[in-house]
Amino acid sequence: MKERLKKGGDRYHHGNLRDALVRAAEQQIARSGDIALPLRDVARLVGVSHAAAYRHFDSKQALLAEVAARGFEALTVALTAGAARGRGPAERLVEAAVGYVSFALEQPGAYRVMFHATLKPFTRFPRLAEASLAALEVLRALVREGLATKAFSGEADAAVMATWALVHGQALLVLDGQLSGPFGIDAAQGALAARTSMKRLLEGLRR
Amino acid sequence: MKERLKKGGDRYHHGNLRDALVRAAEQQIARSGDIALPLRDVARLVGVSHAAAYRHFDSKQALLAEVAARGFEALTVALTAGAARGRGPAERLVEAAVGYVSFALEQPGAYRVMFHATLKPFTRFPRLAEASLAALEVLRALVREGLATKAFSGEADAAVMATWALVHGQALLVLDGQLSGPFGIDAAQGALAARTSMKRLLEGLRR
DNA sequence: TTCAGATGTGACCATTGGAAACATGCCGGC
DNA sequence: GCCGGCATGTTTCCAATGGTCACATCTGAA
Structure with missing residues (x-):
């Protein structure tokens, strides 16, 4: 039973966080023109605490x-x-x-x-x-x-x-x-x- | 009376800090291959506190x-x-x-x-x-x-x-x-x- | 000689990447 | 159906960073 995001909106589990982080990071870098993006900003964009990213990426x-x-x-x-x-x-x-x-x-x-x-x-x-x-x-x-x-x-x-x-x-x-x-x-x-x-x-x- | 660095070695005033910082920064970046050098490291290389750099550069x-x-x-x-x-x-x-x-x-x-x-x-x-x-x-x-x-x-x-x-x-x-x-x-x-x-x-x- | 401006220092702040301990929710075996 | 383990997310904490500020030290010109 996946894909039932429509309802709650704010769920504890994101569902597709890894993918969402990658895309948000790409967009942020495109905007700023610089690699030096705060990981926290990326997480915030996705609506998640910055530490959550470390469940999906080593660094x-x-x-x-x-x-x-x-x-x-x-x-x-x-x-x-x-x-x-x-x-x-x-x-x-x-x-x-x-x-x-x-x-x-x-x-x-x-x-x-x-x-x-x-x-x-x-x-x-x-x-x-x-x-x-x-x-x-x-x-x-x-x-x-x-x-x-x-x-x-x-x-x-x-x-x-x-x-x-x-x-x-x-x-x-x-x-x-x-x-x-x-x-x-x-x-x-x-x-x-x-x-x-x-x-x-x-x-x-x-x- | 400039150019008497030979003696003391450790002087309160560096004498040519601006220039020294620029060169140290260049070398550090050449080594790491990355812009993201800690300003503190550059200052340390030159033998100066990191705050001293702000006497010569706005940022x-x-x-x-x-x-x-x-x-x-x-x-x-x-x-x-x-x-x-x-x-x-x-x-x-x-x-x-x-x-x-x-x-x-x-x-x-x-x-x-x-x-x-x-x-x-x-x-x-x-x-x-x-x-x-x-x-x-x-x-x-x-x-x-x-x-x-x-x-x-x-x-x-x-x-x-x-x-x-x-x-x-x-x-x-x-x-x-x-x-x-x-x-x-x-x-x-x-x-x-x-x-x-x-x-x-x-x-x-x-x- | 003195003192004003230039240069350097140490203490402090907010932000950042990362780790750790705790919280929550999903899923398969009973 | 329910229950416990595991994945996922949060809060809290830490050290390092860029930057500011008050204070210390030096230099040169009056």
């Missing part, structure tokens, strides 16, 4: 690791969906790049946590490590596809790195507002700018 | 802003020095990119602070804003030079953004150890990888 870091892991899983989906929009290896890579940056701008809280240094070494969070590699693998596959069909040339690893660096950098510069002053690029135009940049890089990868 | 953020501002100034120097190593506009831009990533890897503490979201809006730290724009201006000038001499083509802003995104992303991925597992790239090879990536992007910018 605040573990909660953040969960946010990050889900983020990488969503990123994998976004990359795949993006690639599916493109026709031909080159266009598929470009659209995946656009999907990447769009994801970062749509879920900034998750994206910041995903690449936050304090969550390394990944070894402490196996699910996070796995999710991270899975996302990277999508990019790798797209590059391999391009190389196999002679759409690009050169070394695979180098192409993957260049692509990843470009989209990662573009996403973070937009997220941090670094491009809003000098270039007038905010979150709305970020993905568009990424397409332009990625097309240029792709020209270089072709030969 | 911990203001101290970090100073670290960041100095970082951007050093980055400007690194970019200029890098560009000077290149012959011709294209090579100059590549070498500036290498200089950029090298700087980030050599001064990781400063680099992390420089792009940390909590220091925005820049408006609160005018010196930081100015230093940041000065560094960007070096990149802009290099791109303009390339366009003027027909070494590259296309729109200037787009080329600057793509370049900046590439080096920023490459620097952060290496710093965060994201490339060490999948690609075996650590700080030592980071700049080399940046050269490879930048050359590829440049091929795309040429046409």
Whole structure:
């Protein structure tokens, strides 16, 4: 007998606290633009005492690791969906790049946590490590596809790195507002700018 | 009568506390890889009570802003020095990119602070804003030079953004150890990888 | 020499992450 | 049906942190 939350409203047991905490944390970070969120605020948002969180996570870091892991899983989906929009290896890579940056701008809280240094070494969070590699693998596959069909040339690893660096950098510069002053690029135009940049890089990868 | 620190060793007045705090903070962040350094630790490193820091900085953020501002100034120097190593506009831009990533890897503490979201809006730290724009201006000038001499083509802003995104992303991925597992790239090879990536992007910018 | 301003100290405060002891409610075995 | 164990949540507590304040110490200029 689950799912009878409608009635009481204030129940002693939340029912789905782990999930609720992860989502609240993500939203808080998206708002503040900073990892340093008080765990107590997250708990309060969910309507629970801060100590309750420790029934579901060993530490605040573990909660953040969960946010990050889900983020990488969503990123994998976004990359795949993006690639599916493109026709031909080159266009598929470009659209995946656009999907990447769009994801970062749509879920900034998750994206910041995903690449936050304090969550390394990944070894402490196996699910996070796995999710991270899975996302990277999508990019790798797209590059391999391009190389196999002679759409690009050169070394695979180098192409993957260049692509990843470009989209990662573009996403973070937009997220941090670094491009809003000098270039007038905010979150709305970020993905568009990424397409332009990625097309240029792709020209270089072709030969 | 300054500069007589040799004698007493433990003096009530430090003599150059502001500067010492900035440098200690940078080193601590470089070690931990995280902005969240206890101000007390920094003060202890310098041999001073934590409250003393507030004689020189309004807040911990203001101290970090100073670290960041100095970082951007050093980055400007690194970019200029890098560009000077290149012959011709294209090579100059590549070498500036290498200089950029090298700087980030050599001064990781400063680099992390420089792009940390909590220091925005820049408006609160005018010196930081100015230093940041000065560094960007070096990149802009290099791109303009390339366009003027027909070494590259296309729109200037787009080329600057793509370049900046590439080096920023490459620097952060290496710093965060994201490339060490999948690609075996650590700080030592980071700049080399940046050269490879930048050359590829440049091929795309040429046409 | 003196004293006013600059610089450093120790005591204090509210907030934070985390641990511990206690409270509550859900579920399966009788 | 009921009852006891286990998961989940609360209250209370602690040490560390950023920050403030009153007080101590030093420095240099009048």
